[in-house]
Amino acid sequence: xxxxxxxxxxxxxxxxxxxxxDWSVPSGEHAVLLGSSGSGKTTLLHLLAGLLHxxxxxxxIGDQDITKLKSNxxxxxxxxxxxxxxxxxxxxASLTLEQNLLLAQYLAGIKQDREVIRDTxxxxxxxxxxxxxxxxxxxxxxxxxxxxxxxxxxxLVILADEPTSSLDDENCYRVLELLQNQARQHQxxxxxxxxxxxxxEHISYQLTLAKA
Amino acid sequence: xNLLKLSGSYIKTKPLNTLLNIILLALGIAIITVLLLTxxxxxxxxxxxxxxxxxxxxxxxxxxxxxxxxxxxxDYPTGNIPLAExxxxxxxxxxxxxxxLSLGDNYQGYRIVGTNYxxxxxxxxxxxxxxxxxxxxEVALGAAVARQSGLSxxxxxxxxxxxxxxxxxxxxxxQFTVVGLLAPTQNVIDNLILTSLESVWQVHDHSSETETETxxxxxxxxxxxxxxxxxxxxxxxxxxxxxxxxxxxxxHSEAITEQGLPAEGDEITSLLVQxxxxxxxxxxxxxxxxxxxxxxASPPFETARLFSLIGVxxxxxxxxxxxxxxxxxxxxxxxLYNSLKARRYDLAIMRSLGASPPxxxxxxxxxxxxxxxxxxxxxxxLGHAVIYAATxxxxxxxxxxxxxxxxxxxxxxxxxxxxxxxxxAALIPAIQAYRTNISQVLAER
Numbered sequence: 001x002x003x004x005x006x007x008x009x010x011x012x013x014x015x016x017x018x019x020x021x022d023w024s025v026p027s028g029e030h031a032v033l034l035g036s037s038g039s040g041k042t043t044l045l046h047l048l049a050g051l052l053h054x055x056x057x058x059x060x061i062g063d064q065d066i067t068k069l070k071s072n073x074x075x076x077x078x079x080x081x082x083x084x085x086x087x088x089x090x091x092x093a094s095l096t097l098e099q100n101l102l103l104a105q106y107l108a109g110i111k112q113d114r115e116v117i118r119d120t121x122x123x124x125x126x127x128x129x130x131x132x133x134x135x136x137x138x139x140x141x142x143x144x145x146x147x148x149x150x151x152x153x154x155x156l157v158i159l160a161d162e163p164t165s166s167l168d169d170e171n172c173y174r175v176l177e178l179l180q181n182q183a184r185q186h187q188x189x190x191x192x193x194x195x196x197x198x199x200x201e202h203i204s205y206q207l208t209l210a211k212a
Numbered sequence: 213x214n215l216l217k218l219s220g221s222y223i224k225t226k227p228l229n230t231l232l233n234i235i236l237l238a239l240g241i242a243i244i245t246v247l248l249l250t251x252x253x254x255x256x257x258x259x260x261x262x263x264x265x266x267x268x269x270x271x272x273x274x275x276x277x278x279x280x281x282x283x284x285x286x287d288y289p290t291g292n293i294p295l296a297e298x299x300x301x302x303x304x305x306x307x308x309x310x311x312x313l314s315l316g317d318n319y320q321g322y323r324i325v326g327t328n329y330x331x332x333x334x335x336x337x338x339x340x341x342x343x344x345x346x347x348x349x350e351v352a353l354g355a356a357v358a359r360q361s362g363l364s365x366x367x368x369x370x371x372x373x374x375x376x377x378x379x380x381x382x383x384x385x386x387q388f389t390v391v392g393l394l395a396p397t398q399n400v401i402d403n404l405i406l407t408s409l410e411s412v413w414q415v416h417d418h419s420s421e422t423e424t425e426t427x428x429x430x431x432x433x434x435x436x437x438x439x440x441x442x443x444x445x446x447x448x449x450x451x452x453x454x455x456x457x458x459x460x461x462x463x464h465s466e467a468i469t470e471q472g473l474p475a476e477g478d479e480i481t482s483l484l485v486q487x488x489x490x491x492x493x494x495x496x497x498x499x500x501x502x503x504x505x506x507x508x509a510s511p512p513f514e515t516a517r518l519f520s521l522i523g524v525x526x527x528x529x530x531x532x533x534x535x536x537x538x539x540x541x542x543x544x545x546x547x548l549y550n551s552l553k554a555r556r557y558d559l560a561i562m563r564s565l566g567a568s569p570p571x572x573x574x575x576x577x578x579x580x581x582x583x584x585x586x587x588x589x590x591x592x593x594l595g596h597a598v599i600y601a602a603t604x605x606x607x608x609x610x611x612x613x614x615x616x617x618x619x620x621x622x623x624x625x626x627x628x629x630x631x632x633x634x635x636x637a638a639l640i641p642a643i644q645a646y647r648t649n650i651s652q653v654l655a656e657r
Binding site for chain 2: 046051103107149
């Protein structure tokens with residue numbers, strides 16, 4: 001499902017290149033990408049999400065080499081096939097919870113369906129907060145809402161960037177469980193990028209990036 | 213969810229800031245609208261009202277005043293001219309036709325104008341109900357007068373002297389009878405009560421004495437009153453006694469002047485002149501001003517002068533309006549620019565959800581356009597409201613041809629202009645949104 005081949009990246013022409021090991025994650029697998037700060041794991045996540053372009057190499061998601069996609073097609077691919085979860089929920093504060101999810105459908109260019117939204121919210125016990133302003137959500141609720149937004153469009157791959165780093169143990173395991181549950185429900189491949197070693201104990205499929 | 217809703221939601225999150233920007237822009241737009249509407253409508257009404265009139269001849273005084281009083285019926289007349297002199301002038305070979313006007317009275321502020329049927333032809337006004345005046349003291353009402361005064365055919369009323377609706381100096385002893393209603397024309401004639409020259413003379417023959425003592429409200433010029441007065445004394449001496457109206461049948465002849473100038477009579481207020489040849493425009497005014505006791509006034513020349521007089525004020529107001537619009541643009545720009553700084557993360561998230569850079573560009577531009585559209589619509593509304601208030605508050609601005617309900621093509625340009633303002637204000641923030649480096653923004657923690 002996720003395949004890296006001879007991928008390298010550099011921020012500027014003069015900076016040192018990141019050379020990533022070849023790696024693949026099978027469809028439906030839950031994987032964790034570990035590495036300390038500066039090892040290039042966020043860079044790799046952004047490469048996988050198509051937010052950065054590699055200097056060379058292939059990045060294959062599903063059966064699509066995303067390095068071959070043009071800007072517009074890449075944006076569309078990202079909206080439809082990828083679900084991104086960040087350390088902070090980053091919901092749009094000017095909208096309600098439901099509107100945030102409608103926006104995710106709108107921007108991905110798929111049909112806006114309140115039923116789908118209701119079901120997704122229900123699976124994360126957020127149904128009662130559907131019309132709430134996102135500023136009124138608790139931290140836990142906001143985190144679950146961000147996960148709801150990531151899985152809403154039935155993505156091929158869920159990419160989670162440090163989703164647990166700022167959480168205590170209890171919440172860390174709860175969020176991991178939610179992510180894995182949702183990934184299973186939506187038959188998505190899950191990749192968590194983190195330096196949080198608690199995650200390691202839960203997910204066995206691992207790649208550790210060494211510091212360059 | 214769509215882009216419009218999304219942009220709208222951001223506008224709603226900062227209601228006070230948005231309101232300030234909308235009001236600021238609306239203020240500028242409103243001033244521009246008022247100026248546009250008034251200058252457009254007044255200019256149109258000025259040319260419409262003076263169409264077919266080449267020259268106005270009145271008593272010596274300000275030519276602008278003659279034009280204002282005899283064509284637009286807003287100022288006071290400069291005085292009266294002797295009928296004999298008017299008649300002599302009308303026989304000039306350069307003159308095709310003349311229409312006499314005799315002013316002096318009003319009813320509820322509506323001017324009563326003594327004239328002949330040619331005045332109706334000049335404005336191409338039809339009688340919509342009843343007939344034209346056929347005898348002295350019969351009147352036809354302009355459309356606006358009929359609508360607003362509540363008078364209808366068969367009603368009678370007494371006029372008061374002067375041009376202000378002050379209820380003083382009512383000529384009780386003479387009752388005018390309404391015999392006709394005129395069709396609406398959008399001209400000054402809608403606000404007039406038309407009658408024969410003879411009606412005006414009859415009313416004034418009998419009230420000359422009381423009038424001279426109590427009339428302090430007719431402002432224009434001492435010379436007007438003076439002439440009036442002296443003329444009446446002359447009449448009194450030579451023609452009749454006041455209280456024996458019906459003994460003098462000749463005085464109260466039922467005949468009226470339907471065309472041209474009356475065979476007999478004393479004074480009229482002014483003469484509307486049509487030239488026979490363009491040469492007259494050069495020769496006649498000089499001849500009249502130098503060789504007679506009358507004053508010639510050219511409508512196009514005087515209206516141009518009027519516009520150049522008020523033009524300075526209009527220009528200043530216009531400049532002021534543009535300054536406000538520029539400040540509004542700047543304010544919208546600053547608001548968008550600042551809010552976008554705080555929204556970098558939102559924009560990055562939107563990109564991560566599949567939004568393309570052009571979509572974010574449009575999103576920000578739309579936000580600017582929504583604000584300016586709201587400001588512009590509010591401004592146009594406000595502009596029309598000001599005109600409406602003016603037509604309600606001040607005495608008969610209908611005479612100036614002002615109406616709040618009429619929209620003009622230039623307002624479309626105002627709308628387009630303000631959308632350009634929105635575009636300009638939002639352009640730099642939109643380019644920033646377009647260029648958002650999502651990877652970099654998302655990497656900031």
